[in-house]
Amino acid sequence: MENYRIEKDTLGEIRVPHDKFWGAQTQRSKENFKIGSEVMPIELIYGLVYIKKAAAMVNFRLNKLSETKMIAITKVCDDILSGKYDQHFPLSVWQTGSGTQSNMNVNEVIANQANEWLSAQNQMERIHPNDDVNMSQSSNDTFPTAMHIAGYKKMTEQLLPAIKELKNTLLEKEKDFSQIVKIGRTHLQDATPLTLGQEISGWRFMLEKNEKMISAASDYMLDLAIGGTAVGTGINAGPQFAIEAAKQIAELTGFPFRPSENKFHALTSHDEIVLTHGALKALAADLMKIANDIRWLASGPRSGFGELTIPANEPGSSIMPGKVNPTQSEALTMVACQVFGNDATIGFAASQGNFELNVFKPVIIYNLIQTIGLLTDGIHSFNEKCAVGIEANLEVIKQHVDRSLMLVTALNPYIGYEKAAEIAKLAFNENRTLKEAALKTGYVTADQFDEWIKPENMV
Numbered sequence: 001m002e003n004y005r006i007e008k009d010t011l012g013e014i015r016v017p018h019d020k021f022w023g024a025q026t027q028r029s030k031e032n033f034k035i036g037s038e039v040m041p042i043e044l045i046y047g048l049v050y051i052k053k054a055a056a057m058v059n060f061r062l063n064k065l066s067e068t069k070m071i072a073i074t075k076v077c078d079d080i081l082s083g084k085y086d087q088h089f090p091l092s093v094w095q096t097g098s099g100t101q102s103n104m105n106v107n108e109v110i111a112n113q114a115n116e117w118l119s120a121q122n123q124m125e126r127i128h129p130n131d132d133v134n135m136s137q138s139s140n141d142t143f144p145t146a147m148h149i150a151g152y153k154k155m156t157e158q159l160l161p162a163i164k165e166l167k168n169t170l171l172e173k174e175k176d177f178s179q180i181v182k183i184g185r186t187h188l189q190d191a192t193p194l195t196l197g198q199e200i201s202g203w204r205f206m207l208e209k210n211e212k213m214i215s216a217a218s219d220y221m222l223d224l225a226i227g228g229t230a231v232g233t234g235i236n237a238g239p240q241f242a243i244e245a246a247k248q249i250a251e252l253t254g255f256p257f258r259p260s261e262n263k264f265h266a267l268t269s270h271d272e273i274v275l276t277h278g279a280l281k282a283l284a285a286d287l288m289k290i291a292n293d294i295r296w297l298a299s300g301p302r303s304g305f306g307e308l309t310i311p312a313n314e315p316g317s318s319i320m321p322g323k324v325n326p327t328q329s330e331a332l333t334m335v336a337c338q339v340f341g342n343d344a345t346i347g348f349a350a351s352q353g354n355f356e357l358n359v360f361k362p363v364i365i366y367n368l369i370q371t372i373g374l375l376t377d378g379i380h381s382f383n384e385k386c387a388v389g390i391e392a393n394l395e396v397i398k399q400h401v402d403r404s405l406m407l408v409t410a411l412n413p414y415i416g417y418e419k420a421a422e423i424a425k426l427a428f429n430e431n432r433t434l435k436e437a438a439l440k441t442g443y444v445t446a447d448q449f450d451e452w453i454k455p456e457n458m459v
Helices: 024-032 042-061 067-081 100-120 129-133 139-176 196-222 241-253 263-268 271-297 327-350 361-385 394-403 406-415 417-429 434-441 446-452
Strands: 004-009 012-017 181-186 189-195
Touching: 004 024, 012 024, 024 100, 042 067, 042 100, 042 129, 042 139, 042 241, 042 361, 067 100, 067 129, 100 129, 100 139, 139 196, 139 241, 139 263, 139 271, 139 361, 181 196, 181 394, 189 196, 189 406, 196 271, 271 327, 271 361, 327 361, 406 417, 406 434, 406 446, 417 434, 434 446
Parallel strands: none
Antiparallel strands: 004 012, 181 189
Protein backbone atom coordinates (compact mmCIF):
# COMPACT_ATOMS: atom_id res chain seq x y z
CA MET A 1 0.00 0.00 0.00
CA GLU A 2 1.31 3.43 -0.94
CA ASN A 3 2.08 5.72 1.98
CA TYR A 4 0.78 8.75 0.11
CA ARG A 5 -2.19 9.85 -1.98
CA ILE A 6 -2.41 12.28 -4.89
CA GLU A 7 -4.03 15.66 -4.30
CA LYS A 8 -4.62 18.34 -6.94
CA ASP A 9 -4.77 22.11 -6.98
CA THR A 10 -4.46 24.76 -9.69
CA LEU A 11 -0.76 24.01 -10.04
CA GLY A 12 -1.29 20.30 -10.62
CA GLU A 13 -0.76 17.10 -8.67
CA ILE A 14 1.23 16.58 -5.48
CA ARG A 15 1.80 13.71 -3.10
CA VAL A 16 0.32 14.00 0.41
CA PRO A 17 1.01 11.45 3.18
CA HIS A 18 -2.00 9.13 3.29
CA ASP A 19 -2.53 9.60 7.04
CA LYS A 20 -2.66 13.41 6.87
CA PHE A 21 -5.91 15.28 6.40
CA TRP A 22 -4.54 18.32 4.61
CA GLY A 23 -4.51 18.87 0.86
CA ALA A 24 -2.31 20.12 -1.95
CA GLN A 25 -1.77 23.73 -0.84
CA THR A 26 -0.78 22.71 2.66
CA GLN A 27 1.66 20.15 1.29
CA ARG A 28 3.23 22.69 -1.06
CA SER A 29 3.72 25.10 1.83
CA LYS A 30 5.22 22.36 3.97
CA GLU A 31 7.75 21.60 1.25
CA ASN A 32 8.46 25.19 0.23
CA PHE A 33 9.00 26.74 3.67
CA LYS A 34 11.40 24.53 5.58
CA ILE A 35 12.43 27.45 7.78
CA GLY A 36 12.98 27.20 11.50
CA SER A 37 11.08 25.07 13.99
CA GLU A 38 8.31 27.56 14.80
CA VAL A 39 4.88 26.41 13.69
CA MET A 40 1.69 28.40 13.52
CA PRO A 41 0.24 28.68 17.05
CA ILE A 42 -2.69 26.33 17.62
CA GLU A 43 -4.61 29.26 19.10
CA LEU A 44 -4.47 30.94 15.68
CA ILE A 45 -5.68 27.73 14.04
CA TYR A 46 -8.61 27.57 16.43
CA GLY A 47 -9.35 31.21 15.65
CA LEU A 48 -9.63 30.30 11.98
CA VAL A 49 -11.85 27.36 12.85
CA TYR A 50 -14.25 29.61 14.76
CA ILE A 51 -14.46 31.72 11.60
CA LYS A 52 -15.15 28.68 9.39
CA LYS A 53 -17.90 27.49 11.69
CA ALA A 54 -19.47 30.94 11.92
CA ALA A 55 -19.20 31.45 8.15
CA ALA A 56 -20.89 28.14 7.41
CA MET A 57 -23.79 28.99 9.72
CA VAL A 58 -24.19 32.48 8.28
CA ASN A 59 -23.87 31.33 4.67
CA PHE A 60 -26.56 28.74 5.34
CA ARG A 61 -28.87 31.42 6.77
CA LEU A 62 -28.16 33.60 3.72
CA ASN A 63 -29.12 30.67 1.43
CA LYS A 64 -25.62 30.35 0.00
CA LEU A 65 -24.72 26.97 1.55
CA SER A 66 -26.83 23.86 1.89
CA GLU A 67 -27.88 22.63 5.30
CA THR A 68 -26.07 19.34 4.73
CA LYS A 69 -22.79 21.09 4.03
CA MET A 70 -23.28 23.45 6.96
CA ILE A 71 -23.83 20.54 9.33
CA ALA A 72 -20.78 18.69 8.04
CA ILE A 73 -18.51 21.74 8.28
CA THR A 74 -19.65 22.73 11.78
CA LYS A 75 -19.26 19.16 13.02
CA VAL A 76 -15.65 18.99 11.89
CA CYS A 77 -14.99 22.45 13.34
CA ASP A 78 -16.19 21.20 16.71
CA ASP A 79 -13.89 18.19 16.42
CA ILE A 80 -10.92 20.44 15.66
CA LEU A 81 -11.73 22.77 18.56
CA SER A 82 -11.76 19.76 20.87
CA GLY A 83 -8.09 19.18 20.01
CA LYS A 84 -8.80 16.04 17.99
CA TYR A 85 -6.82 17.08 14.90
CA ASP A 86 -4.01 19.29 16.22
CA GLN A 87 -1.36 17.24 14.43
CA HIS A 88 -2.81 18.14 11.04
CA PHE A 89 -1.78 21.82 11.24
CA PRO A 90 2.00 21.64 10.72
CA LEU A 91 2.85 24.79 8.79
CA SER A 92 5.77 27.07 9.56
CA VAL A 93 5.31 30.60 10.84
CA TRP A 94 7.76 31.63 8.12
CA GLN A 95 5.38 31.34 5.17
CA THR A 96 3.40 33.78 3.09
CA GLY A 97 2.92 37.01 5.02
CA SER A 98 -0.86 36.95 4.66
CA GLY A 99 -1.12 33.53 6.30
CA THR A 100 -2.83 32.16 3.18
CA GLN A 101 -1.33 28.69 3.49
CA SER A 102 -2.53 28.29 7.09
CA ASN A 103 -5.98 29.49 6.07
CA MET A 104 -5.96 26.86 3.33
CA ASN A 105 -4.57 24.25 5.75
CA VAL A 106 -7.69 24.77 7.85
CA ASN A 107 -9.97 24.78 4.79
CA GLU A 108 -8.44 21.55 3.50
CA VAL A 109 -8.59 19.65 6.79
CA ILE A 110 -12.21 20.66 7.30
CA ALA A 111 -13.15 19.69 3.75
CA ASN A 112 -11.32 16.37 4.00
CA GLN A 113 -13.00 15.30 7.23
CA ALA A 114 -16.37 16.74 6.29
CA ASN A 115 -16.33 14.67 3.13
CA GLU A 116 -15.39 11.58 5.13
CA TRP A 117 -18.39 12.23 7.36
CA LEU A 118 -20.72 12.84 4.39
CA SER A 119 -19.62 9.55 2.81
CA ALA A 120 -20.28 7.71 6.06
CA GLN A 121 -23.76 9.26 6.10
CA ASN A 122 -24.33 8.14 2.48
CA GLN A 123 -24.66 11.77 1.41
CA MET A 124 -23.89 12.65 -2.19
CA GLU A 125 -22.82 16.25 -1.59
CA ARG A 126 -19.12 17.04 -1.45
CA ILE A 127 -17.38 19.99 0.17
CA HIS A 128 -14.71 22.04 -1.57
CA PRO A 129 -12.10 23.82 0.60
CA ASN A 130 -12.32 27.07 -1.37
CA ASP A 131 -15.88 27.14 -2.65
CA ASP A 132 -17.57 25.94 0.54
CA VAL A 133 -15.32 26.20 3.61
CA ASN A 134 -13.82 29.52 2.45
CA MET A 135 -17.14 30.88 1.12
CA SER A 136 -17.53 34.68 1.52
CA GLN A 137 -13.95 34.89 2.82
CA SER A 138 -10.37 35.61 1.83
CA SER A 139 -7.20 34.79 3.71
CA ASN A 140 -6.71 38.55 3.86
CA ASP A 141 -9.69 38.99 6.19
CA THR A 142 -9.87 35.61 7.91
CA PHE A 143 -6.27 35.64 9.12
CA PRO A 144 -6.37 39.04 10.85
CA THR A 145 -9.76 38.10 12.27
CA ALA A 146 -8.27 34.91 13.67
CA MET A 147 -5.35 36.91 15.09
CA HIS A 148 -7.76 39.00 17.12
CA ILE A 149 -9.82 36.02 18.24
CA ALA A 150 -6.73 34.05 19.30
CA GLY A 151 -5.02 36.91 21.10
CA TYR A 152 -8.06 38.28 22.90
CA LYS A 153 -9.28 34.83 23.95
CA LYS A 154 -5.89 33.75 25.33
CA MET A 155 -5.39 37.00 27.23
CA THR A 156 -8.85 36.90 28.76
CA GLU A 157 -8.96 33.22 29.62
CA GLN A 158 -5.36 32.66 30.69
CA LEU A 159 -3.27 35.78 31.31
CA LEU A 160 -5.72 37.96 33.23
CA PRO A 161 -6.57 35.15 35.69
CA ALA A 162 -2.83 34.56 36.25
CA ILE A 163 -2.31 38.26 37.01
CA LYS A 164 -5.22 38.17 39.44
CA GLU A 165 -3.74 35.15 41.18
CA LEU A 166 -0.38 36.84 41.81
CA LYS A 167 -2.10 40.08 42.76
CA ASN A 168 -4.11 38.26 45.42
CA THR A 169 -0.98 36.62 46.79
CA LEU A 170 0.70 40.01 47.11
CA LEU A 171 -2.41 41.45 48.74
CA GLU A 172 -2.20 38.75 51.44
CA LYS A 173 1.49 39.48 51.98
CA GLU A 174 0.70 43.19 52.12
CA LYS A 175 -1.77 42.56 54.94
CA ASP A 176 0.47 40.08 56.77
CA PHE A 177 3.46 42.47 56.72
CA SER A 178 1.54 45.71 57.33
CA GLN A 179 3.12 46.28 60.77
CA ILE A 180 6.71 45.41 59.87
CA VAL A 181 8.74 48.64 59.68
CA LYS A 182 11.75 48.42 57.37
CA ILE A 183 14.18 50.82 55.81
CA GLY A 184 13.29 52.24 52.42
CA ARG A 185 15.83 52.58 49.62
CA THR A 186 16.14 55.07 46.78
CA HIS A 187 19.07 55.30 44.34
CA LEU A 188 20.22 52.01 45.93
CA GLN A 189 20.91 54.01 49.10
CA ASP A 190 19.20 54.02 52.48
CA ALA A 191 16.09 56.21 52.67
CA THR A 192 13.34 56.82 55.21
CA PRO A 193 11.31 53.92 56.64
CA LEU A 194 8.14 52.36 55.37
CA THR A 195 6.38 49.13 56.18
CA LEU A 196 7.07 45.96 54.27
CA GLY A 197 3.34 45.89 53.57
CA GLN A 198 3.55 49.34 51.98
CA GLU A 199 6.44 48.24 49.80
CA ILE A 200 4.50 45.20 48.62
CA SER A 201 1.41 47.35 48.03
CA GLY A 202 3.37 49.05 45.24
CA TRP A 203 3.89 45.70 43.55
CA ARG A 204 0.26 44.77 44.01
CA PHE A 205 -0.96 48.06 42.56
CA MET A 206 1.28 47.59 39.52
CA LEU A 207 -0.63 44.43 38.71
CA GLU A 208 -3.96 46.17 39.23
CA LYS A 209 -2.95 48.85 36.75
CA ASN A 210 -1.65 46.20 34.35
CA GLU A 211 -5.04 44.47 34.40
CA LYS A 212 -6.79 47.71 33.52
CA MET A 213 -4.31 48.66 30.80
CA ILE A 214 -4.48 45.25 29.14
CA SER A 215 -8.28 45.22 29.25
CA ALA A 216 -8.53 48.76 27.87
CA ALA A 217 -5.99 48.17 25.08
CA SER A 218 -7.34 44.79 24.04
CA ASP A 219 -10.86 46.18 23.64
CA TYR A 220 -9.71 47.36 20.19
CA MET A 221 -8.99 43.74 19.28
CA LEU A 222 -12.73 43.06 19.43
CA ASP A 223 -12.93 44.72 15.99
CA LEU A 224 -12.85 42.05 13.29
CA ALA A 225 -11.73 42.24 9.66
CA ILE A 226 -14.14 39.51 8.56
CA GLY A 227 -16.22 40.56 5.57
CA GLY A 228 -13.47 42.65 4.00
CA THR A 229 -12.36 39.69 1.83
CA ALA A 230 -9.47 40.47 -0.54
CA VAL A 231 -8.81 44.22 -0.24
CA GLY A 232 -11.52 45.50 2.10
CA THR A 233 -14.33 45.95 -0.41
CA GLY A 234 -16.09 42.73 0.60
CA ILE A 235 -16.11 41.25 -2.90
CA ASN A 236 -17.84 37.82 -3.01
CA ALA A 237 -19.35 38.37 0.43
CA GLY A 238 -22.92 39.62 0.74
CA PRO A 239 -23.62 42.99 2.35
CA GLN A 240 -24.85 41.35 5.56
CA PHE A 241 -22.06 38.83 5.89
CA ALA A 242 -19.64 40.97 7.93
CA ILE A 243 -22.26 41.89 10.51
CA GLU A 244 -23.73 38.41 10.78
CA ALA A 245 -20.35 36.65 10.84
CA ALA A 246 -19.02 38.89 13.64
CA LYS A 247 -22.22 38.35 15.58
CA GLN A 248 -21.93 34.58 15.14
CA ILE A 249 -18.27 34.57 16.18
CA ALA A 250 -19.22 36.51 19.31
CA GLU A 251 -21.88 33.92 20.11
CA LEU A 252 -19.52 30.99 19.55
CA THR A 253 -16.63 32.41 21.59
CA GLY A 254 -18.59 34.20 24.29
CA PHE A 255 -16.69 37.46 23.68
CA PRO A 256 -18.28 40.66 22.28
CA PHE A 257 -16.53 40.70 18.90
CA ARG A 258 -17.84 43.21 16.38
CA PRO A 259 -17.24 44.04 12.71
CA SER A 260 -14.52 46.61 12.07
CA GLU A 261 -15.91 49.96 10.98
CA ASN A 262 -13.33 50.14 8.19
CA LYS A 263 -12.20 46.93 6.54
CA PHE A 264 -9.47 48.70 4.55
CA HIS A 265 -7.83 49.55 7.86
CA ALA A 266 -8.46 46.08 9.27
CA LEU A 267 -6.53 44.32 6.51
CA THR A 268 -3.47 46.54 6.34
CA SER A 269 -3.00 47.79 9.91
CA HIS A 270 -2.31 45.94 13.12
CA ASP A 271 -2.20 48.96 15.41
CA GLU A 272 -4.64 47.21 17.78
CA ILE A 273 -2.09 44.48 18.43
CA VAL A 274 0.74 47.02 18.73
CA LEU A 275 -1.26 48.83 21.42
CA THR A 276 -2.22 45.63 23.21
CA HIS A 277 1.31 44.29 23.16
CA GLY A 278 2.47 47.62 24.56
CA ALA A 279 0.28 46.95 27.59
CA LEU A 280 1.80 43.46 27.82
CA LYS A 281 5.27 45.04 27.68
CA ALA A 282 4.24 47.31 30.56
CA LEU A 283 3.26 44.20 32.52
CA ALA A 284 6.62 42.62 31.70
CA ALA A 285 8.42 45.76 32.88
CA ASP A 286 6.56 45.68 36.19
CA LEU A 287 7.19 41.97 36.62
CA MET A 288 10.88 42.61 36.00
CA LYS A 289 10.86 45.19 38.80
CA ILE A 290 8.92 42.96 41.22
CA ALA A 291 11.12 39.92 40.58
CA ASN A 292 14.29 41.99 40.90
CA ASP A 293 13.13 43.60 44.15
CA ILE A 294 12.38 40.21 45.63
CA ARG A 295 15.70 38.67 44.67
CA TRP A 296 17.62 41.69 45.97
CA LEU A 297 15.70 41.73 49.25
CA ALA A 298 16.28 37.98 49.61
CA SER A 299 19.97 38.22 48.69
CA GLY A 300 22.47 36.67 51.03
CA PRO A 301 21.59 34.90 53.18
CA ARG A 302 24.42 36.47 55.22
CA SER A 303 26.20 38.84 52.86
CA GLY A 304 23.25 40.49 51.16
CA PHE A 305 20.14 42.38 52.24
CA GLY A 306 18.54 39.24 53.63
CA GLU A 307 15.28 40.97 54.58
CA LEU A 308 13.14 38.34 52.86
CA THR A 309 13.38 34.59 52.64
CA ILE A 310 12.14 32.73 49.59
CA PRO A 311 11.42 29.02 49.06
CA ALA A 312 14.37 26.73 48.39
CA ASN A 313 13.09 24.82 45.36
CA GLU A 314 16.29 23.16 44.15
CA PRO A 315 20.04 23.14 44.82
CA GLY A 316 21.50 26.37 43.51
CA SER A 317 25.00 25.32 42.61
CA SER A 318 26.84 22.37 41.15
CA ILE A 319 29.91 23.23 43.20
CA MET A 320 28.80 25.20 46.29
CA PRO A 321 26.86 22.97 48.70
CA GLY A 322 23.81 24.44 50.38
CA LYS A 323 23.48 27.37 47.99
CA VAL A 324 19.94 28.47 47.14
CA ASN A 325 19.33 30.80 44.21
CA PRO A 326 16.32 33.00 43.30
CA THR A 327 15.57 30.89 40.26
CA GLN A 328 11.93 31.90 39.88
CA SER A 329 12.94 35.57 39.74
CA GLU A 330 15.56 34.72 37.15
CA ALA A 331 13.07 32.83 35.00
CA LEU A 332 10.50 35.63 35.18
CA THR A 333 13.03 38.31 34.30
CA MET A 334 14.13 36.27 31.27
CA VAL A 335 10.49 36.08 30.21
CA ALA A 336 10.33 39.87 30.48
CA CYS A 337 13.40 40.20 28.23
CA GLN A 338 11.75 37.99 25.62
CA VAL A 339 8.58 40.08 25.77
CA PHE A 340 10.61 43.26 25.19
CA GLY A 341 12.11 41.64 22.09
CA ASN A 342 8.71 40.48 20.88
CA ASP A 343 7.40 44.01 21.23
CA ALA A 344 10.13 45.32 18.95
CA THR A 345 9.34 42.65 16.37
CA ILE A 346 5.61 43.36 16.46
CA GLY A 347 6.11 47.11 16.21
CA PHE A 348 8.36 46.82 13.19
CA ALA A 349 6.24 44.18 11.47
CA ALA A 350 3.05 46.19 11.99
CA SER A 351 4.67 49.22 10.36
CA GLN A 352 5.11 47.34 7.09
CA GLY A 353 1.58 47.43 5.69
CA ASN A 354 1.86 48.14 1.96
CA PHE A 355 -1.22 49.48 0.20
CA GLU A 356 -4.18 47.19 1.00
CA LEU A 357 -2.43 44.49 3.04
CA ASN A 358 0.12 43.96 5.77
CA VAL A 359 2.08 40.82 4.92
CA PHE A 360 3.85 40.30 8.25
CA LYS A 361 0.83 38.75 9.92
CA PRO A 362 2.27 35.33 10.90
CA VAL A 363 5.25 36.78 12.78
CA ILE A 364 2.98 39.30 14.53
CA ILE A 365 0.58 36.67 15.85
CA TYR A 366 3.39 34.25 16.68
CA ASN A 367 5.05 36.83 18.91
CA LEU A 368 1.77 37.95 20.47
CA ILE A 369 0.76 34.39 21.36
CA GLN A 370 4.25 33.61 22.65
CA THR A 371 4.19 36.71 24.85
CA ILE A 372 0.80 35.86 26.34
CA GLY A 373 1.83 32.25 26.94
CA LEU A 374 5.19 33.13 28.51
CA LEU A 375 3.68 35.78 30.77
CA THR A 376 0.90 33.44 31.84
CA ASP A 377 3.22 30.53 32.62
CA GLY A 378 5.88 32.77 34.16
CA ILE A 379 3.40 34.42 36.51
CA HIS A 380 1.89 31.08 37.54
CA SER A 381 5.32 29.62 38.26
CA PHE A 382 6.56 32.71 40.12
CA ASN A 383 3.41 32.84 42.22
CA GLU A 384 3.31 29.16 43.14
CA LYS A 385 7.05 28.57 43.60
CA CYS A 386 8.13 31.90 45.08
CA ALA A 387 5.59 34.58 45.99
CA VAL A 388 3.35 32.45 48.20
CA GLY A 389 6.38 31.35 50.21
CA ILE A 390 7.90 34.78 50.87
CA GLU A 391 8.60 35.44 54.56
CA ALA A 392 10.04 38.42 56.41
CA ASN A 393 13.34 38.12 58.24
CA LEU A 394 12.38 40.27 61.22
CA GLU A 395 15.80 40.25 62.87
CA VAL A 396 17.62 41.51 59.79
CA ILE A 397 14.92 44.07 59.00
CA LYS A 398 15.22 45.50 62.53
CA GLN A 399 19.01 45.65 62.30
CA HIS A 400 18.81 47.63 59.08
CA VAL A 401 16.32 50.07 60.54
CA ASP A 402 18.33 50.55 63.71
CA ARG A 403 21.55 51.18 61.80
CA SER A 404 20.07 53.50 59.18
CA LEU A 405 21.33 57.08 59.14
CA MET A 406 18.30 58.31 57.23
CA LEU A 407 16.16 58.21 60.36
CA VAL A 408 17.78 61.58 60.93
CA THR A 409 15.22 62.98 58.45
CA ALA A 410 12.70 63.05 61.31
CA LEU A 411 14.83 65.73 63.01
CA ASN A 412 14.46 68.20 60.12
CA PRO A 413 11.34 69.93 61.49
CA TYR A 414 13.04 70.45 64.88
CA ILE A 415 16.66 71.36 64.16
CA GLY A 416 16.71 71.97 60.41
CA TYR A 417 18.19 70.16 57.41
CA GLU A 418 21.81 71.31 57.83
CA LYS A 419 22.15 70.30 61.47
CA ALA A 420 20.46 66.98 60.76
CA ALA A 421 22.91 66.39 57.91
CA GLU A 422 25.82 67.19 60.24
CA ILE A 423 24.58 64.50 62.66
CA ALA A 424 24.29 61.91 59.88
CA LYS A 425 27.79 62.66 58.57
CA LEU A 426 29.27 62.49 62.05
CA ALA A 427 27.63 59.14 62.69
CA PHE A 428 28.96 57.78 59.40
CA ASN A 429 32.50 59.17 59.70
CA GLU A 430 32.99 58.05 63.28
CA ASN A 431 31.00 54.81 62.98
CA ARG A 432 28.65 55.92 65.74
CA THR A 433 24.98 55.27 66.16
CA LEU A 434 22.70 58.10 65.09
CA LYS A 435 21.76 58.75 68.70
CA GLU A 436 25.38 58.92 69.82
CA ALA A 437 26.19 61.39 67.08
CA ALA A 438 23.12 63.51 67.82
CA LEU A 439 24.02 63.76 71.50
CA LYS A 440 27.65 64.60 70.69
CA THR A 441 26.58 67.60 68.62
CA GLY A 442 24.41 68.85 71.44
CA TYR A 443 21.60 69.68 69.04
CA VAL A 444 19.17 67.36 70.80
CA THR A 445 18.80 65.71 74.17
CA ALA A 446 18.40 61.99 74.72
CA ASP A 447 14.72 62.43 75.54
CA GLN A 448 14.14 64.55 72.45
CA PHE A 449 15.90 62.00 70.26
CA ASP A 450 13.79 59.15 71.63
CA GLU A 451 10.61 61.17 71.18
CA TRP A 452 11.34 62.40 67.68
CA ILE A 453 13.11 59.35 66.19
CA LYS A 454 10.44 56.65 66.11
CA PRO A 455 10.56 54.63 62.90
CA GLU A 456 7.00 53.41 63.39
CA ASN A 457 5.81 57.03 63.24
CA MET A 458 7.73 57.74 60.05
CA VAL A 459 5.82 55.42 57.74
